[in-house]
Amino acid sequence: MSDHDHGDHDHDLAHPHDHDHDERGRRNALRVEALESLLVEKGLVEPAAIDAIIRYFEEQIGPMNGARVVARAWTDPAYKARLLRDATAAVAELGYGGAQAEHLVAVENGPKVHNVVVCTLCSCYPWPVLGLPPAWYKSFAYRSRVVREPRTVLREMGLDLPESVEIRVFDSSAEVRYMVLPERPAEAAGLDEAALAAWVTRDAMIGVGQPRAPERR
Amino acid sequence: MGGMHGFGAVVVERDEAVFHARWEARVRALVSLALGAKISNVDAFRHAIERLEPVEYLSAGYYGRWLGALELLVHEWRARGETPDPGGSGSLRPVAHAARFRAGQRVRTRNLQPTGHTRLPGYARGKRGTVAIAHPGFVLPDTNAAGRGEHPEWLYAVRFDAAELFGSGAEPNACVHVDLFASYLEPEPGDV
Amino acid sequence: MSELLFADDETIAPPRRNGELVFESPWQSRVFGVAAALRERGLFTWDEFRVELIAAIADGEPEHEPYYASWQRALERLLAAKGACSASALDARERALEARPAGHDHR
Numbered sequence: 398m399s400d401h402d403h404g405d406h407d408h409d410l411a412h413p414h415d416h417d418h419d420e421r422g423r424r425n426a427l428r429v430e431a432l433e434s435l436l437v438e439k440g441l442v443e444p445a446a447i448d449a450i451i452r453y454f455e456e457q458i459g460p461m462n463g464a465r466v467v468a469r470a471w472t473d474p475a476y477k478a479r480l481l482r483d484a485t486a487a488v489a490e491l492g493y494g495g496a497q498a499e500h501l502v503a504v505e506n507g508p509k510v511h512n513v514v515v516c517t518l519c520s521c522y523p524w525p526v527l528g529l530p531p532a533w534y535k536s537f538a539y540r541s542r543v544v545r546e547p548r549t550v551l552r553e554m555g556l557d558l559p560e561s562v563e564i565r566v567f568d569s570s571a572e573v574r575y576m577v578l579p580e581r582p583a584e585a586a587g588l589d590e591a592a593l594a595a596w597v598t599r600d601a602m603i604g605v606g607q608p609r610a611p612e613r614r
Numbered sequence: 615m616g617g618m619h620g621f622g623a624v625v626v627e628r629d630e631a632v633f634h635a636r637w638e639a640r641v642r643a644l645v646s647l648a649l650g651a652k653i654s655n656v657d658a659f660r661h662a663i664e665r666l667e668p669v670e671y672l673s674a675g676y677y678g679r680w681l682g683a684l685e686l687l688v689h690e691w692r693a694r695g696e697t698p699d700p701g702g703s704g705s706l707r708p709v710a711h712a713a714r715f716r717a718g719q720r721v722r723t724r725n726l727q728p729t730g731h732t733r734l735p736g737y738a739r740g741k742r743g744t745v746a747i748a749h750p751g752f753v754l755p756d757t758n759a760a761g762r763g764e765h766p767e768w769l770y771a772v773r774f775d776a777a778e779l780f781g782s783g784a785e786p787n788a789c790v791h792v793d794l795f796a797s798y799l800e801p802e803p804g805d806v
Numbered sequence: 807m808s809e810l811l812f813a814d815d816e817t818i819a820p821p822r823r824n825g826e827l828v829f830e831s832p833w834q835s836r837v838f839g840v841a842a843a844l845r846e847r848g849l850f851t852w853d854e855f856r857v858e859l860i861a862a863i864a865d866g867e868p869e870h871e872p873y874y875a876s877w878q879r880a881l882e883r884l885l886a887a888k889g890a891c892s893a894s895a896l897d898a899r900e901r902a903l904e905a906r907p908a909g910h911d912h913r
Contacts, residue, residue, distance in 0.1 A: 421871070426833035429878060431899035433840050435891055441849065447839035450846075454838070455828045496845075496852060499704035500750060502771075517735050518860045520873065529828050529838075537868035544737060548785045564788040570733045571769050571793035572705045572752050572853060705853040731857050759857040 459528035462493050463576055464597035466526060467608075468590045470503075471581040480578065481505060488526055497524040498574050504567060505578045506604075511562050512577045513551065513604030515543045516569040523574035527602060534603065544568060554605045577604040584610065662686045707766035709751030713796070715770055719745045720802040723772070723794065731759040734798045738790075741778055742802050746791055747771035754795055767795045834874035841881050850884055858884045 436442045466488050470477035480487040484501040488494060501523055504512040516522065517540045522530040533539055543550045547564045551557075558564065567575045579601040585593055585608070600606030662683035666674075674682055715721060725740035726732055733755055749769040757765045771791045776784035829835040845852055858880035866876050885891040 421875075422831060422833070425872070425875060425878065426831070427903055428896070428900055429833040429837045429840070431896050431903055432878070432881070432885075432891070433836055434903075435895060435899050436840060436844070436885075439891070441847065441890060442840055442843045446843045446846070447836065450842045451829075451835045451839040454842075455835070496704075496842075499706055500752075502747065502749075517737075518733065519856060519863055519876075520859075521856070532830070532873065535873045544790050545780055546785055547788050560786050562787070564785075565773075566788070566790045567771070568735065568790060568792045570735060571749075571755075571795070573749055573769065573771070573793050705851060731860070753853060755853060755857055758854070 454524075454529055458524060460526075460597075460599035460602060461594070462488075462491075462528075463523075463526035463599075463602045464594040465491055465590075466493070466503075466576075467578060467597045467602065468593035470578055471593055472590045477578075484576070493525040495525050497522065498526065500573050501526070502573055502575050503578045504565070504575055506580045508580070509562055510565060511551075511558055511604065512565045512567060512575075513543060513547055514567045514569065514575045514577060515540060517541070517544055518570060521569040521574065523576050526576055527599060531599070551605060554600075556606055576602050579608050582608050705753040707751050707753055707764060709766050709768055713748060713768040715745050715748065715768070715796065715799060715801070717745050717748050721745060721770075721772060721799045722802040723798055724800060726798060728756065730756060732756050732798075734794060735792060737779055738772075738774060738792050738794070741774055743772040743774040743778070743792075745770045746773040749793065752795075754797070756795075756797075767797055770794055770796070770799065772799070829874070830872060834872065834877075837874055837878045837881060841877060844881075844885075849888060849890060855880060855884060858887075 433442070433444070433447070437444060466480065469491065470480050476487065476490075479490075480503045484503040485494065485498060487503075488498065488501060504514075506512055515534075520530055520535040520540075522534065539550070544566050547566050548558060548560075551564070569575055579597070581593070582596065585596050588596075595611035596608040598606055598608060601608045663679050665686065666679060666682045720742065721744070722742045723734060723738055723740060726734050727739070747770065749771060751766045751768050753764045754767050757763050770793070772794050773789050773791050776786075776788040776790065779790060829838065841855060844850065845855065859876060862876040862879040862883070866879065868876075882891075882893060882896060886893055
């Protein structure tokens with residue numbers, strides 16, 4: 398995806414299919430090629446526009462955007478207040494916005510409250526601040542289970558929260574998009590905004606992880 | 615333009631398709647992109663063509679006028695200090711009537727089982743909750759998807775206790791917020 | 807750690823991937839790009855696309871097919887509904903591409 402990994406853990410799981418080489422993958426590829434070629438001939442799309450879009454989503458958009466937003470909120474209380482009051486405008490201050498964040502809401506974690514975001518109906522996700530969602534976020538397992546047993550799912554994903562912490566699940570059933578504003582870790586005291594951004598993981602902004610120290614290279 | 619004289623016969627270019635096609639396709643694409651990015655709208659675009667200088671209007675040809683109009687609109691749009699809207703046409707809408715519900719109000723979801731599209735998830739039908747956030751108004755997908763119009767409604771983030779949704783098997787100290795349109799909700803009277 | 811993340815027979819662990827691939831294979835990136843390009847051109851809104859995507863996911867086999875297969879079905883239905891591209895035209899084009907000589911790159 399983009400330059401570096403913000404410390405998300407790998408979520409290992411062997412994927413049961415090899416899509417590129419099996420028959421279903423071949424048929425999907427053929428169908429999509431048919432679709433694109435017909436639409437190009439009809440003048441409805443241009444290959445260069447498609448190429449640019451793919452490049453943009455592979456290279457230029459991703460959780461590093463949201464990490465900047467969080468780091469700014471951690472260091473600037475007035476910005477944090479603006480983010481919680483009107484996240485769409487606040488992230489636009491940093492240059493982020495557009496499709497899939499027409500109306501963005503930031504939900505704040507606290508010592509006794511932990512937020513987690515899902516789209517049970519499909520896979521809605523705040524692209525301008527987080528990029529495209531990871532495969533697990535779109536999986537039937539996550540979508541069906543995190544509303545029903547959030548504490549268990551989070552524990553399976555490495556985040557163990559005691560029962561005294563309230564878990565608030567946000568199901569993006571309509572066109573509002575949510576991002577989690579995680580708590581600033583005590584270990585990250587004294588860092589400036591740029592250094593703090595490296596602590597903010599994608600998982601923390603979805604709510605399935607916490608911010609953590611960037612991995613040493 | 616109606617009623618002006620002296621422009622002679624209409625000239626048909628023999629190689630018109632070959633010579634102009636690529637350039638004109640690019641102009642069409644540019645106009646389409648500009649409209650999609652809300653730099654302008656169709657009515658303003660037509661009006662901009664009318665506002666071209668007469669010499670340009672007469673000499674530029676059909677797609678030349680499109681390009682001229684586009685240049686004029688982009689110039690005016692930038693002069694207004696506006697920024698592009700890569701999201702294009704979204705679903706936020708003003709709602710004419712006052713909001714029926716407010717944050718903190720107790721509500722119950724209808725037990726909707728529509729044949730068409732809805733954004734009320736199955737697990738949240740016929741359940742009691744509390745309005746946590748009063749969102750803005752949005753296009754109602756239930757009617758819009760069926761071609762029955764946008765019918766924008768106020769949207770609410772409604773908070774449901776896990777036990778209310780999932781009964782005795784629910785985890786403790788957990789809740790789910792679902793974004794629900796006004797027509798999915800009824801007021802829930804009294805305190806329990 | 808990975809042992810803890812695998813399912814037993816009674817539960818389904820969320821599938822995840824190693825690495826940070828945005829798209830698992832080229833056709834997935836193309837179907838995404840085509841949908842996004844059409845949306846930019848104003849053929850439909852994301853909300854309209856979402857109506858079809860929700861239905862396609864509900865109709866599909868989410869545990870046995872890649873996520874973007876739902877995108878492909880949703881896009882086809884939406885294009886047919888908009889009168890922009892019929893299923894029969896797509897079928898014909900797919901057959902024509904299938905009949906290409908071997909050695910062609912199917913991406």
